Structure formats: C-alpha cells, structure tokens
Amino acid sequence: MNRFASLQHQTEARDKQLKACGRCIGTILLIPLLVSCGQYLDTSPDRKLVKRVEERLKPDEGLPLPAISQLPPQTVEQALPKFKEGRPKSATILPPPSAAKPELPKAAPEASKQLSISAVRSMALENNLDLKIAQADPKIAATAVSEEEAKFDDLIFAKAKYGKKNTPAQNLDVVSFTPVDPTSPLKNEIDKLTAVPQETEVLDMEAGIVIPLRTGAKVTVSSPFDGKRQFRGVASDQYQNALRFSISQPLLRDAGISNNVAGIRIARYEQQAVDVKTRLQAIRVLAMVERAYWSLYVAWGELDVRRQQYENASNNLSMVRKRVAEGLTASVEINRAEIGVAERLESLIIAETSLKTRQRQLKLLLNAPDLDLDSQTLLIPDTSPTLLEFNLDREQLAQRALDGRLELLELELKLAADLTKIDYLSNQTLPMFMLDYNYAALGRDTSSYGGAFDQTLSGNYSDWSVGLRVEIPLSNELRRARLDRAVQERMQRLTTQQLRELSVRREIYDALDQMSQNWQRILATRQNVVLAGLNYDAELKQFKEGLRTMTEVLETLTRLGEAQLREVRAIGDYQVSMIDLAFATGTLLGHSRVDLGLDTTAHSIR
Secondary structure, X not given: OHHHHHHHHHHHHHHHHHHHHHHHHHHHHHHHHHHOHHHHOOOOOOHHHHHHHHHHOOOOOEOOHHHHEEEEEEEHHHHHHHHHHOOOOOOOOOOOOOXXXXXXXXXXXXXXXXXXXXXXXXXXXXXXHHHHHHHHHHHHHHHHHHHHHHHHOOEXXXXXXXXXXXXXXXXXXXXXXXXXXOOOOOOOOEEEEEEOOEEEEEEEEEEEEEEEOOOOOEEEEEEEEEEEEEOOOOOEEEEEEEEEEEEEEEOOOOOOHHHHOHHHHHHHHHHHHHHHHHHHHHHHHHHHHHHHHHHHHHHHHHHHHHHHHHHHHHHXXXXXXXXXXXXXXXXXXXXXXXXXXXXXXXHHHHHHHHHHHHHHHHHHHHOOOOOOOOOOOXXXXXXXXXXXXXXXXHHHHHHHHHHHOHHHHHHHHHHHHHHHHHHHHHHHOOOEEEEEEEEEEEEEEOOOHHHHHHHHHHOOEEEEEEEEEEEOOOOOHHHHHHHHHHHHHHHHHHHHHHHHHHHXXXXXXXXXXXXXXXXXXXXXXXXXXXXXXXXHHHHHHHHHOOOOOHHHHHHHHHHHHHHHHHHHXXXXXXXXXXXXXXXXXXXXXXXXXXXXXXXOOOOEEO
C-alpha cells in the first residue's frame, strides 16, 4: 500500500512538472506576438509612396501658367507691333483683354443656354457616363482589400452529435491475461472476449474558436463534452470534458507578418492605383470637354464670319442694283454680285451644320438631363479665350510632368506591388517547417457534465504535446517558376517606366512647340485681318468710282473672310494647345473647384 501511494505521488509530481513545462512553452510562443504588436497590426503599403498618392489626389489640379512663366505674359496688342518687325523676344505685362465675342443669332431665352467653361466642367463631372463608369472602380478595388483582410477573421465553430446504439452480443479478440497480482488464477490464461448485448446513448458536443494570426500561425481554443450512458449489460455512465489549446506556427515558408499580409498590401497598392486611374480618367474627360467647348467657340466664330460675308455680299448686290438703275454701272455687275451671294450662302449653310454637329458633341459629353442630343437648345460659350503669351521653362515643365503624371504614379504603385509579390514568392520557395503545440486540461465524472467540468478546471489531469513537421519538395520548380515570372514582369514594368518617361518628355516639348506656333498664328492672322479689311474697303471704293469690277471686289471680300476664319481657328487652337500642355503635365488649366465625390479618397479637381 505504501508502495502504491509513493508511486501515485511520483506520478502526480511528474504530471505537475510536465504541465508547468507545457505552460512555459505556450508563454514563450506568445512573447514575440506581444513584443511586435505594432508591427503585427501594420498592413499599410510604403508610407512615402502613399503620401505621394495622397498629395496627387488633393483638389488642386491647376497648372498656373502665369506663375511659372519666366517672363510676364503679353497680349496680342503688345506682341503685334514687334511681330511686324520680326519674331517677338520680350514682353511686358498687361491685364487680359476682353475678348471680342462673335455676334450671336437671335434666339428665344428658352432656346439658348450660355455656358462658362467652369459650368461645363461641373456638368461633365456630374453627368458624364464615362466618369460614372470609372467611379465604380474604386469601390470594386475596396472590396478586394476587404477580401484580403477577411482571411484573418476569427472562426467560431460548434458541433453536437447524438447517437443511440442497441447492439447484440459480439465476439471480440482472443487475449492472454497478465494480472497485476502474481497469484491470480488468470495468469497466462488465454480466452476469447465477448461483448454482451448493450443499449447505449452517446452525446458529443464541442465549441471553440479558430484564430488565424498574421504571423502565419493558427490558434484553436475549444471545449469538447461527451457523455455516454449504458442501460443494458453492465450499467455505467461517464461524462468527459476538456479545455484544449493548440497552435501551429510555420518557421520558414509562410512565416512572418510581412509574408502573411502581402496580399493585403498588394490589394492596397491596387486600390490606390485604381484611385489614380480614376483621377486620370476624370482629367481626360475634362480635357475632352474643354476641347469640345473651344471647338464650339470656333464654330460660332466661323458662323459669324460666314454670316458677315453673306451680309456684305447681299449689301453689295443691293448697291449694284441701285447703281445699275441709276445708270452708273453696267448690268452685268448684277450677275457677278448674285454669284457672290450664292457662293456665300452655301458656306453659311455648311457653317450652320458644323455648329449643330459640335454642339451635339458637347451635349454628348455633358449628358445633362435638359440637353437632349436632338434638342434645339443653342449652347453659347460664355468664357473669353486666354490671349496671353507665356514664356515657359521647358525643363521645369518636363520635370513637373515627370512628378505629376498620374500614369507614372500608377506605374510606380504597380512596381511597389511587384516588389511585395516578389518577396512573398521568395518565401514560398522555402521548405515547410511547422511547429505544433497542443495542451488540454481533462476532466471526468460519472454523474454529470458539471462534475467533469469542475475537474477540468482543477488542472489535475492534462495532455500536451510539441511536434515538428517538415515538407520539402523534390524539385520546387513550380514555386521557383512563379518567382522568376514575377521578377521578369517587374523588369518589364521598369523598362515600360523608362519608355513612358521619355514619352512624357516628348509630349511636353511637342505641346510647348505647338503652343508657340499657335501664338505666332494669332499674331500673323490678326495682322492679315487688318490688312485684308483695308484692302476690301479700298477695292469697294474703287468699284464705286468705276475702276474695279464686282468680281475683284468679291475676291478681296473672300480673302478678308478667309483671314478672319484663320484668326478664329488660331485662337481656338491656342486654347486647345494650353489644354494639351496642362494635360501633358498631368493637370488641367483650372477654372473652378469641383469634386468627383468618390468614397475612398477625396478626388476633387481644381
């Protein structure tokens, strides 16, 4: 009896030591998680890059041409005298002139609508269908981030199973008895075991939680219950309970916070790239709207010139008929004057149709509810063109474009995502080396679940284990091929980045040259209009004196009209070239503060 008590005491002491050892191992495994709590919760991408994205998505989108001009801007009136002497080389500042607007056709108030360029931009941002399609992309990208973050959601599980068995007698194994008492008559006896008929009820239950950690570990905490009651044969009841804790932590492949949150970081990079792409789409649409606005301005100017030509030809016809009636001019001049009227009537009809087409183009981009494509509402530009020359630093603008172009920023975000992906795939080429730890406190009672649970909490009985698992692929070609592919894709994207930077610089230089050319065209056509007007007045005066025919007068009138058309087109092209320059730098000229109204980021544009 004393020997049995001593053996039991030694067994209890050993169990307590093993239990203490198990708790110590669990504490050691949790220490790194507590120390690196800040790093554990950090899933954000590169902070410097994120800051750049936030700065580029701020409302201010304007390209301040007067502020970055090396010399004060000059007006057409200032530049014209020097243009006559040669190409202008310097300028002085004057306030912008009030542009002479073309005379507009008379229309009922409800049949016309005056639009400033700021109002046009606001309407486009509110109603343009391309922008509405693009604005759905950030929301879709946000769901991708949520999907990646959901991989670390905790899982609560529970299960219950009830069974009842009524079994007949069954033959079991043949056994040899080795009794504890050497004097037992069963010593070395061989016999066959037989299970008696039994009626048994079994109830198994378990509830717990699975916690995936960002270190790659999976923690499971559960409490199983099972009860067993026998009604036939030898009646016996048994209730068991346990509190189980297990953790599996990878040590090589899939180990570490950076590897397990790589999917979240890549999704965040993609989300920011979509935000940038949406902003780029907004800038592109607004640039299209502004080009359509100035195209409509040119159409109104062309219509005004054609109408003036027709009115002048009609006045000349009336004047010729009067002079023929008075006997001052030959009657053949009436035919010549009528030919001039007919020719200009055709040009006037074509100009009216061109105006309708360009209005319809702007209406399509605006997509306003009160501006149907086939409505009779006339859109009248109300913003004066900018007639100022700017002396811009070519290299400064090129650098500004490299810093501000959203395509380059989008490419930089994708390069950052590529680097994160490469780091993750590099980790995937390592062997799988897993550390498993399990601990359970056990309890049993013959009367109730409560008694089994109380015994579990006492901690007298436990079950724990520590183990290692290793998986090493023989060739590992699949994971290495994925890594090589990611590296090659990043190299390809780096080369694309270099090509795109060169393309951006070329676009800036082309836009600057085009802008300079259109300014020279304005000066040249303005001078031509003045001279052609003087020539027409002189020819008409000589006709009245009988020194010129109406054919010669109409020729000078045609040259005057063509000069006026070229001036209107040069002014429109100059406005478009400034839009192209701003677009090449990744911005807009800026006429009013508007907002895209996106949920993910403040995508307002100035």
